[in-house]
Amino acid sequence: MNNNAKFSLLIALVSIVSHTSNLTAQQLSQEGQNRKAIHDFLFDSFLQGRQTVYTGTGRDRGLKELTVLAQTHEIGDGDEILLPEGAERIAELFRHFAFHGADLHRVAEVRIFPFSPDKAPPRSKQVEDFYRVQMPSIALSDGPIGRMKMRFLMKEKGDVCRVDDLVFIAQKAIPPEFDTIPYRDLGSEFPRERVEIHIDTDHELSIGGTSKLLRDRWFRMHETPGTVDKSFENWAAERGFLTGRGAFKFHPGLTAGWGGNAKLKEREDKPGAADLTLFDNFDAGTRLREAIPLFQEKPFACCFNDWPEFMSVPLVGRGTPRPEHFDDAAELAAAYVAEQIKDAGYSAKWWEVKNESSVQSEWAHHWQEGKGIDGWGLLADFHNRVADAVHRRAPDTEVGGPSSAYMQVQVKDFALYRNQARFIEETRGHIDFFSHHFYENALMLGAHERRGMGYSNYLLGRYEAILDMLRAHMHKVDNVLPILITECGSLQNGRKPSDNWLRMYAWNAYLNKSMQRPDQIELFVPFIFLHMSWNPNSGDAAFKPKSDRERHKTIEDFDRTTVSHYLDLWSDFDGNRLPVAFDRDWLDIVAVHDGKRISLAVTNMGGRQLALDLSGVAKRVGATSAIQTRLNYHKGEVVFEADRTVDAAAVPVDVNETTVIRLIMDTPLVPSDTLELDRWYASETAIKSDGKPVSFDVKVDAPETVKRARLVVGVHRGGGVTEPLVVNLNGTTLNVDTGDASEFSEFFAPLDADIDASLVQANNKIDVIAQSGTTITSVQIVTHGKTDPK
Structure with missing residues (x-):
């Protein structure tokens, strides 16, 4: 070995030792040490002989x-x-x-x-x-x-x-080897990386026809009006949060005779149908009338589930109506909504037909698909019948679904996506919205560090890529409806610091990503409750019962939990949108202003701790101070810090953290113009590549008004994207930066490229050459166009 080779080897060894030392320096939190002891007990002792x-295989085996x-x-x-x-x-x-x-x-x-x-x-x-x-x-x-x-x-x-x-x-x-990632301060072994943030303070940003943030759309809880005592509702309202979504189970909600009501029974003259004379002497508005006035005024969502046993498939499907009783089930749903409006004066604005009906455990007919039963066809048919019945009795009520769970649409070569696409087609003209759920498992903690280790959650681009696929298909079949995210969060059921951190990390990241799509998402509801009487120790509740008393009714009978700080973080985030730009992957920012201050919601999904540089913006607007509210994970604990003064040139944002930053101004900010953001989709989705050019057509209205543009290509590939993505727009080759897409064991996210505004035409031809084995999930052009001056 020559001296140069020896020197190169020495440098490599020093680098490895240095990195190992840095990881060693990141000691496990106390929770991590305790959980390692439990993990070791499981594998070294408890499972022996069982x-x-x-x-899975290799590193994915567990x-x-x-x-x-x-x-x-x-x-x-x-x-x-x-x-x-x-x-x-x-x-x-x-x-x-x-x-x-x-x-x-x-x-x-x-x-x-x-x-x-x-x-x-x-x-x-x-x-x-x-x-x-x-x-x-x-x-x-x-x-x-x-x-x-x-x-x-x-x-x-x-x-x-x-x-x-x-x-x-x-x-x-x-995994047999204990996972240390959830119990370390991720990225702390490296210096913070500077990211300069640019905000266009001369323009407001309009999306979906308005520059307003539309706060009521985003800051919700998984509650319906009147479910908890008014003291809880007032506490949430003081923090700017509203009820969002709940569920109504016909069984036992009507069949058990709760609240002194009679029990819903089967009609003697028509087996399988409900005897709707129950509603002649039934009060469906008791809880709704108990809500505080604000919650009675604001629209919310609710979901039907668990139809009575006499009209449902036995045992499986959580009350899935039998096809011969679809109309009977639809009439029962419509009668309940009408009764609630009569008794309370209002009902949910949005009713989902059947909770999580995209999966077998909630829609029994999916179990029979192997026997030739068309589960998804029956699902669309049932949604249509319920929507039609409810619209007849309550014309202002919106009905939709499928309230999807398990949105891994790429499974079985995008078979799950094709089911969703078919549902969009077959419910056209009947339902009013589509709704979906997104949940993270424990591997979401340190997602970027896991990108090559079987990461399979949604918050590293998969969420956006899926929404783009669904939206593109809506345009293709002329059934463009709002999307409701009616549940999202964590699948963890613990209440320890890492469990709580995963929940809030997921809620915050989904919220920040969703707020960028007001043209598509009409309601966002994370899976957080004020309190849960049926599961009082749940980690998804903002309050838990005090242990020193038996009666628990008002907020004074409960203690706040760690996750309640989710509401504190967002308590007054509002204003009109501002365009924001930065050069950093896996970073999400929403910027708004209210004249007196500029507020930024920032989510860092990457693997390095950041120092955001807002000094240029602060100087330009004459900011007198920079204030930060933090909710993050540090040294084994979830830490909430409100309104701390920070250096605008180096605002800290940790790995997986969502934070709110404010620039305070003496002189009011008054943008003079508005930029309109629009998304223009190609009609084709989920196109498999064999390495040859694939063409897409994208139409753009009024291209002469476009000031900035960006091409977005959704990409999926097992093994990551290890070859360049070659894209040609109207004869011009674009440089698509694939970033770290080659480092993923399974990459599913959008890739993008800036476009010179002069290249955008009314009819745009886009040719994409992708690595063999790639699926091009969607193609779109995002434009910022000039609107009329204020």
């Missing part, structure tokens, strides 16, 4: 299922099964538990001791030989919590069933 199921107990029990009403010692320690690592056996359809509910002794956690699947339930929220405790046991309550007192085993099921397969 049946396991692993999924524990998916663990048979905790393999012993047959005959179970009657009130009987209990004691779990092996140690199960209570590892339970927090799993999302569900399940039983195999016989006659399990006779089980009404299962209580989990010591975690949920008084409330049954949500059931996700129940058939004769299988019963699966969500793992309950586990209360925080510094001491021993006692052995786990299950208490079974049967539908009928004399019923019995057989339980053959108990299985813990992970949401995401648990």
Whole structure:
């Protein structure tokens, strides 16, 4: 080896040692140390001799299922099964538990001791030989919590069933090697990287016909009016938050006779249909009338679910109506909405037809698709019938869906996307909006660091790419409707710092990305509640019951939780939009002004801590100070800091952090003009590339008014994008920066290129040459056009 080679090797070794030392210096938080002990106990001790199921290969291999107990029990009403010692320690690592056996359809509910002794956690699947339930929220405790046991309550007192085993099921397969990422201050081993932010203070930015932020659209909770005491509603209203979305279950909501009402029954003369004479003496407005006046005035969403058993597919699908009773189910929905309007004076503005009906567990007919049953066709038909029935009884009410879960549309070579596209086509002229849910699992923490390790969540470009696909297809089939994001958040069920951080990180990032699309998204509702009476220890609640009292009604009977600071972060973020520009991947910024101050919402999805330089903007507008509100993860804790003075030339933003920054001005800001942002889509989506040119046509109205333009190409490829993306617009080759797309194990995100405004024509031909194996998911031109002066 020559001296040059030796020197090169030495430099490489020094670099490796330095990086390793930096990682070592990032010590695990106390929570991380505790969880590592639980992880080691699971793999080194508890699972020994027990049946396991692993999924994935290589670095993606992990524990998916663990048979905790393999012993047959005959179970009657009130009987209990004691779990092996140690199960209570590892339970927090799993999302569900399940039983195999016989006659399990006779089980009404299962209580989990010591975690949920008084409330049954949500059931996700129940058939004769299988019963699966969500793992309950586990209360925080510094001491021993006692052995786990299950208490079974049967539908009928004399019923019995057989339980053959108990299985813990992970949401995401648990790797044998402990994952340290959630328990470190990510990026702290490197210097902060400077990013200069440019704000056009001469123009406001209009999207969807207005430059207003439309605060009421974005700052919502997963609540409906009157569900909680007025003291909670007033607390939320003081922070500028409104009710957003809830669910109404016909069973047991009408069938149980709650609130002194009669029970909904099946018609004797028409089996499978509901006896709607119930509504002759029924009060559907009790809760709505109890809401504070503001919440009665503001529109909100609600979702139908769990139709009565007498009209539904038995056991599976959470009350999925049978096709022969679609009209009966639709008339029941319409009658309920009409009754609520009559009794309360109002109802939800937006009604979703069936919760998460894109998945089998919520729409039973998807189970039969292998037998030739058209599950998605039936789903569209049912939505159309419910929409038509509700519109007849309540013309101002909007109806839509499919309230989708599992939006991994790329699965099975985009088969899931084709189902969504078909739903858009087949509901045309009937429904009023489309709605979807997006959730993150634990691997979202440190997403950028995981980009080459099987990362599969939505917040590194996948969310935007999916929305663009759906919107492009709406334009293609002339069914352009608003999108409602009626749930989003985290699939974690814990309440420890990393669990809380994942929730707020997801809520904030989805919010910031959604606020950039007011031309597409009409309502955004994160999965945060004020409090949850049915799951009081939930990590998704802003308040938890105080332990020193038995009665919990008003806000004084509850303590704030860490996640309540989500509302504090956004309490007064509002104003008119301003155009903002920066040269940084995986960074989202929304800028607004209210005359006296410029406010920026910033989300850092990249892998380095940043120092934002706003000094140029501050100098130009004569800002007297820069103020920052932070909600981030630091040294193992979620930290909220309100209104701290910062240097406008170096505003800190950590990895995964969303922060609000304000420039305070003495002289009012009065932009003189407005720029209009428009998105112009090609009609074709999900086009597979074989390495040859693929052509797309994009029409742009009034191209002579365009001042700035950008080409956006949605791209999916397993193994990442390792070759250049060659794009030609109207005969001119564009430089598309693929950034770090080559470093992803699966890349699914938009790539873009700036366009000289003079190149944009009324009819634009775009040729794309992509690496073989790439799917071009959508193509669009985004323009900023000059509008008439104010």
